Amino acid sequence: MASLLKTAVYKLGTAMQSHRRAIQTIKWMVVGFYFVLLVIPAFMKLPPRQEHILSNLVLFAQFVFWGIWWPFVILSMLVVGRLWCGVFCPEGSLSEWTSENFGKNKTIPRWIKWKGWPAVAFILTTLYGQLISVYDYANAALLILGGSTLAAILVGFLYGKGNRVWCRYLCPVNGVFNLLSRLSPIAFKSNTQKWSDYHGGHLVNPHCPPMINIRQLHGVSACHMCGRCAGFRDAVSLQPRSVNEEIIVYGNEKTNVWQTYLLLFGMIGVAIGAFTWTVSPWFVQFKQFLASWLVNHDIYWPLNATAPWWILTNHPENNDSFNWLDGFCVTVYILGSGLVFGTGLTLIYKFLAKFLHRSDLYNYISQALIPLAAAGLFLGLTATSVKLLQYDGINFWWLNDVRAFILAGTCIWSLYFGYKILKKSTDYLYQFVLSFGLFSLSLIPIVGAWWLMFWVW
């Protein structure tokens, strides 16, 4: 059975290498579909209340983008790695195509290579998306997704002859995909021994768009799974692997602290803030407190919705406008959530690193939270899918059971990672018991936040 699976996965990899035209066709079909759903709805009227997903293009596009596309792209990272990036992503395809055909191939400036971009871009895009209600309005989606696509094309035009400079350094979800795909059960891997032993004549290395050292390939976190290198020197192949391998075996080699910040502050803290503020009574109390204070001091301008829709949500025709105070409170709530969770978890894991005299432990143990972070993103995004389908009269009586199952399962998975990592990092039983106990406690606020969102508020 295991060898059958291995053969099937291997053949899938070589098929991707030998069917480049089919992959190219898929890419252009996705680009066309993406443009239709992104551009046309932005110039249509807001749908009346009685419209349905299947009878109105604006609602259909909203459902496809936020109800299906995003949650299932997140899920796909855990199932097939970054196949989305290498085969389907319209931004990556357009950036690569522009670079290959019209690229100026300028030297990539150092500021582009700054390792903090994935974290900063994810946090700022998430915040901006909430401020202009990107899930609800097609013009907001066009601004954010279309703006990002234009930037990807521009970067492709300026840098890298056929390489994906945008995807590797600047894409706002590159860091998220990098972390999530570490849980994938398949990966392209290179066998360095076979690579060295190959005597089939001189071969030019395959073109790797995200500019990876293919010889050292042993995971999917940076690989876009495009399949171009499958079979190269009889050493590279798509292989099944344990979903725990990349974190437990190679996790301590990943020393990029910005990825840890992205995980703790962004994918956990900011994501919790972004998904919960609309239902949080704490948000309402905070806003009421500030509003009273402003009125008591005769300051009224922050209570007027005078910002244009591309700064703060402003759709009076839909009775949906943010005043300046709303914008301020949303910003404080989301960034505050990022700071509270990120700082709290950082302090705990830094303490563990000091306690166990393992300087690499902060980055290593933080990766144990990836399953729980993935569950949060998936559940938060599918909340939009559910809301849209509920408007259409569909009843999800089973939903909270499934949510509880996903949260419990990923929590156990994170605990298992913590157990394995701390077992490797401790010399004495008392060290292990204390550190694992503290790690387990650190999961409670994260699960607690989702529990509040889905079961209490």
Ligand code: SF4
């Ligand atoms: S290593 Fe590069 S060429 Fe090979 S599959 Fe990954 S992205 Fe493609």
